[in-house]
Amino acid sequence: MSIIKLQDLYFKPYINKEKITTIVKYLAKSVKADLPKDEIPIFVGILNGCFLFAADFIREFNGDCEVSFVKLASYEGTSSSDNVKHLVGINEDLTGRTVIILEDIIDTGATLQEIYNIFKDKNVKQLRVATLFFKPDVFKKELPIDYIGQSIEDKFIVGYGLDYNGLGRNYPEIYQLSTTPKMKNIVLFGPPGAGKGTQAEFLKEMYNLVHISTGDVFRFNIKNKTALGILAKKYMDEGNLVPDEVTINMLKTEVEKNADSNGFIFDGFPRTESQAAALDTFLAEKGEQINGMVALEVPEDILVTRLLERGKTSGRADDTDESKIRNRFNEYNTKTAVLKDYFQAQNKYYGINGVGSIEEITQRITTVFDTL
Numbered sequence: 063m064s065i066i067k068l069q070d071l072y073f074k075p076y077i078n079k080e081k082i083t084t085i086v087k088y089l090a091k092s093v094k095a096d097l098p099k100d101e102i103p104i105f106v107g108i109l110n111g112c113f114l115f116a117a118d119f120i121r122e123f124n125g126d127c128e129v130s131f132v133k134l135a136s137y138e139g140t141s142s143s144d145n146v147k148h149l150v151g152i153n154e155d156l157t158g159r160t161v162i163i164l165e166d167i168i169d170t171g172a173t174l175q176e177i178y179n180i181f182k183d184k185n186v187k188q189l190r191v192a193t194l195f196f197k198p199d200v201f202k203k204e205l206p207i208d209y210i211g212q213s214i215e216d217k218f219i220v221g222y223g224l225d226y227n228g229l230g231r232n233y234p235e236i237y238q239l240s241t242t243p244k245m246k247n248i249v250l251f252g253p254p255g256a257g258k259g260t261q262a263e264f265l266k267e268m269y270n271l272v273h274i275s276t277g278d279v280f281r282f283n284i285k286n287k288t289a290l291g292i293l294a295k296k297y298m299d300e301g302n303l304v305p306d307e308v309t310i311n312m313l314k315t316e317v318e319k320n321a322d323s324n325g326f327i328f329d330g331f332p333r334t335e336s337q338a339a340a341l342d343t344f345l346a347e348k349g350e351q352i353n354g355m356v357a358l359e360v361p362e363d364i365l366v367t368r369l370l371e372r373g374k375t376s377g378r379a380d381d382t383d384e385s386k387i388r389n390r391f392n393e394y395n396t397k398t399a400v401l402k403d404y405f406q407a408q409n410k411y412y413g414i415n416g417v418g419s420i421e422e423i424t425q426r427i428t429t430v431f432d433t434l
């Protein structure tokens with residue numbers, strides 16, 4: 063999950079799909095458990111916000127029931143009763159029925175108050191209220207709420223039926239209002255030897271960003287014989303990827319060390335789809351995002367020549383042996399190259415010709431960086 067933008071505002075992930083499903087199941091089960099065996103309830107959803115919740119709830123309820131939807135509307139015209147609301151859409155005779163109101167969210171309780179007022183003279187057998195979310199800090203009424211899915215803090219939320227200015231209802235998760243992202247975060251992408259490290263050295267100065275090369279961090283740990291280094295070495299020497307969990311945790315630590323920076327150039331990370339998803343989620347929790355993936359595109363034969371050349375001076379075991387180099391390309395082609403699609407799907411992929419002089423390539427990258 064990434065942050066989303068709706069008109070002028072940014073929202074960050076708050077409650078994921080799985081958690082929503084758990085809450086809805088719990089509500090449906092609780093409501094069912096309280097009903098007499100042969101009672102056929104009538105569920106009344108309060109539009110618009112509840113339509114997704116109501117649809118999922120009814121499927122989970124798993125029993126005979128009737129379903130209706132209503133809208134709360136103000137009377138139009140010039141009457142003095144500006145604040146009087148009425149329900150649009152109730153046509154059923156509710157006499158003697160068990161009515162269960164389905165609400166997406168109850169905050170101050172103003173809407174709930176209207177609902178209680180309106181149902182007061184409908185001669186129902188009983189009226190119960192089930193709400194997906196509840197904001198205890200702002201609820202001002204003395205009204206019963208029979209079933210609460212989850213209490214949440216008093217922050218504006220959207221998604222799963224809830225909107226901001228009409229937008230956001232279509233998201234399957236819940237997002238919470240966030241601040242405007244402050245960072246510029248770039249993934250510098252490309253196969254081994256494409257020139258990511260070289261270019262990052264220039265770019266970090268030009269844009270005042272922190273450069274994180276996971277390869278460099280691993281090599282630093284190997285040099286200092288840390289536990290992480292000892293673990294990583296056996297993978298790196300063979301040209302294999304270090305396991306995701308190890309790499310992701312290390313990356314997070316590096317980001318946390320520079321929490322106040324203007325942003326990051328990620329070099330050599332993400333290298334797998336699960337690393338990319340972890341990075342998205344991790345940044346989103348901070349109200350930040352990846353602005354773009356800038357990819358250096360270089361043909362493989364040129365890369366092998368470059369790496370062997372670098373191997374003469376770099377002291378890197380994985381640069382000197384052609385079979386290790388081939389294995390790194392194999393890792394790249396089977397696990398990493400797919401990230402192009404991952405970022406393209408988010409409209410964040412920028413391919414750059416990585417063949418030319420260092421200065422020429424820097425120039426091409428800055429043209430893209432400036433737009434991100």
Ligand code: AMP
Nearest residue numbers: 276277297298302303304309330331333
């Ligand atoms: P690099 O300096 O980026 O070429 O990385 C050198 C080696 O470090 C790779 O061949 C991997 O063994 C390891 N490595 C660096 N970054 C990652 C990553 N994101 N995921 C897994 N392994 C990595």
